[in-house]
Amino acid sequence: MKRTDVFEFYRRLAEANPHPETELESVNDFTLLVAVVLSAQATDAGVNKATRRLFAEVDTPEKMVALGEAGLKEHIKTIGLFNTKAKNVIALSEALIAEHGGKVPASREALEKLPGVGRKTANVVMNVAFGAETFAVDTHIFRVGNRTGLAKGKTPLAVELVLDRVTPQPFRLHAHHWLILHGRYVCKARTPECWRCPVADLCAYKPKTPPPAARKAAPGV
Numbered sequence: 001m002k003r004t005d006v007f008e009f010y011r012r013l014a015e016a017n018p019h020p021e022t023e024l025e026s027v028n029d030f031t032l033l034v035a036v037v038l039s040a041q042a043t044d045a046g047v048n049k050a051t052r053r054l055f056a057e058v059d060t061p062e063k064m065v066a067l068g069e070a071g072l073k074e075h076i077k078t079i080g081l082f083n084t085k086a087k088n089v090i091a092l093s094e095a096l097i098a099e100h101g102g103k104v105p106a107s108r109e110a111l112e113k114l115p116g117v118g119r120k121t122a123n124v125v126m127n128v129a130f131g132a133e134t135f136a137v138d139t140h141i142f143r144v145g146n147r148t149g150l151a152k153g154k155t156p157l158a159v160e161l162v163l164d165r166v167t168p169q170p171f172r173l174h175a176h177h178w179l180i181l182h183g184r185y186v187c188k189a190r191t192p193e194c195w196r197c198p199v200a201d202l203c204a205y206k207p208k209t210p211p212p213a214a215r216k217a218a219p220g221v
Contacts, residue, residue: 001149003166005202009150010171012198013178020177022128024048029104029129030096031055033114034064034089036121042080050076061093061102088116106130120156123176133172135163140183141176147187149204150179 001009023044026032031051039047054075058064064072072086079085092114096102104125105111111122123136135141137156141163145151151162167175186193194200194208 001166001202001204003168006150006166007168007171009148009199009202010167010175010178013182014171014174016198017178017181020174020181022124022177025051025055027055027059029125030061030064031059032129033092033104033111033117033121033125036124037089037092037116038076038079038085040081040085040121046079050078061096064093065090065097085116091115092117104129106132108134119160123160127173127176131173133175135160135167135176136180137163137176138180139189140187141179143189144179144183144187147192147203147205148199 022032024032024035024039025048026035034055035047035051038051054072058067069086069090072089073082076082076086095114096104100110106126106129108119108122108126111117111125112119120136120138123132123134126132127134127136137145137160142153142156142159145153145159145163151159151166153159153162163175163179171178182199186197192205192209194203194205195211195214197203200208
């Protein structure tokens with residue numbers, strides 16, 4: 001995608017949603033970190049449903065350790081892989097207390113040393129909690145980057161590095177939110193809704209998906 005098209009791509013997404021935010025609910029940096037860890041291979045809506053009562057009671061690493069692994073499992077048992085995630089959340093809470101005074105660190109290196117925290121999780125926390133210009137590449141961003149031609153790559157890291165290189169100001173801070181939301185609600189995996197996409201003319205994907213009415217009218221569709 002040409003540099004001018006990249007700028008226009010983001011400009012249109014920004015115009016449609018000037019102040020994008022993560023859909024994961026949290027009350028502070030610690031609960032944000034926990035929510036992102038829990039969101040792996042789970043929907044934000046499912047995580048939010050499980051954590052609303054949890055975060056009303058448990059909002060610090062100290063309280064999480066006091067709750068314990070068994071107590072945490074009771075709160076998050078509706079989330080996929082909850083046994084492993086509960087173990088990691090308790091372990092990362094202990095690490096935060098022992099190594100960071102109970103505070104969430106702002107650096108990628110420190111975050112990635114925490115149990116259950118990978119590069120994507122670290123990027124989300126750095127961006128949302130600390131305002132870093134990071135690109136957390138999930139399945140939505142990976143698909144949108146490759147499908148549109150904005151950032152092609154065979155791995156999430158490859159796509160992340162391209163996005164970091166091509167994304168201009170003033171869009172860098174919120175870029176990954178715009179791309180995630182675009183992939184979640186418009187540029188969907190099975191049937192992208194090209195007929196209502198604000199960047200369809202800039203996108204390399206072909207053939208574009210026609211409106212539902214047109215698809216119904218077409219023979220053999």
